[in-house]
Amino acid sequence: MPRSFNYSYDPTKEYLQFVDNSEFVVDGVLTNFPPTASEAIACLAHNQKMLVVRDPLVISHNGASGVYAASSNLAYQQAIRDGADAIDCSVQMSKHEIPFCLASVDLTGDTTAVTTFMARASLVPEIQSKTGIFNFHLT
Template sequence: MDTLFYAHRGSSHKFSENTRAAYLQAIDDGADGIECDVHLSKDGIVVCHHDPTVDRTSDSTGLVAARTLEELKSLDFTNVVPAAIPEEYGQENEQLLSLAELLGLIDARGVKIGLAVEIKHPSPFGHLLEDGVLKVLQEFNFDPKTGQAGTHGQIFVTLMSFEPESLRYLARTVNKDLLCQLITEVDGEWVEELLSTGQVGRAAVYEVLYRSVAEGIELINAGGAGIIGPGVAWTRANEHLVRQWLDQGLKARIWTVDRPADAVYLTGLGVGQLTSNRPAELRKELELN
């Protein structure tokens, strides 16, 4: 079985996550796919960024949804992984990308590659986020049945979320085989603790993650997603369930796989897609095992 290596937020061990440099490095590393996260900006642009706030990733603070694309681009997103950026990967003020810009970069390279778009919820814009993603994809010739996009159909797009309702919404127009239900384990008491201490924003995010287990399993078992996307730890703890899904013909894309031991375990289990911060290095290490 051929293993596909997806670059988690780009090659994010070399350059800061979800930046132009990390994405281009992933392509140059020969990654089979790129994983990105998306939110809507204040002016309704789909932007590539993981957290609902820019606090951790930039030189500023505040919600992504409270800034326009122009305002977001004025921030410095290069310090998560401090590294000198090669000139061909863009200047510091060119590192945050819209989804359209990312697709344009990939399309211009002309390489055959996957693009896994993680739709981040909760969003203050609700399903306008999904609508925005689909609109951008349509501009790049996205076929909602096959997942092909790009000038020559060389980009294979899949859509992911921890929020089962997001996938149900997308399934109205997108082939369920292209949808990935993400799953992770979160302690429900932790959500309550965040709420009790006034951390409403964080609590809302973790509440979605908490529901991704029971509701996500229900959606998968009902045939609502063709790809399962649990984390490594959850996969190890629920191996019997993952084996059952694989036996049923579902694909698995497991995150975040950076250790060779995890990669060996997962491929032995029959997992065909690994999401890694260091896809090129992991591929080489796996080939040596």
């Protein structure tokens, strides 16, 4: 089966990779975006040209999180280079109410600075069952 890659913000091309090929047959499609899949398959079935969306609004998801670690400076810089119109950010707050971008309240899964903050690791059972380094403990 072909692997997913960057489709230059055209999701219909991604659907067609799996539908319009000679290697296998697709019996159905499960998607969170039915109108896009429907448009791609309908255009293929009628051998029509895809509808061109003029000036689509491109919003990143924690930067270019498929290329670099989510919410990292590299991910945001890549999203800008890729032409994102809006840069989203999962906002977390430090102990002193300083906002910063990070996908989770637990830094252990999303940062390479874990060794620096290991002394601040703690267990907060209301959030997760394992210890973590939580943003609300940082100054």
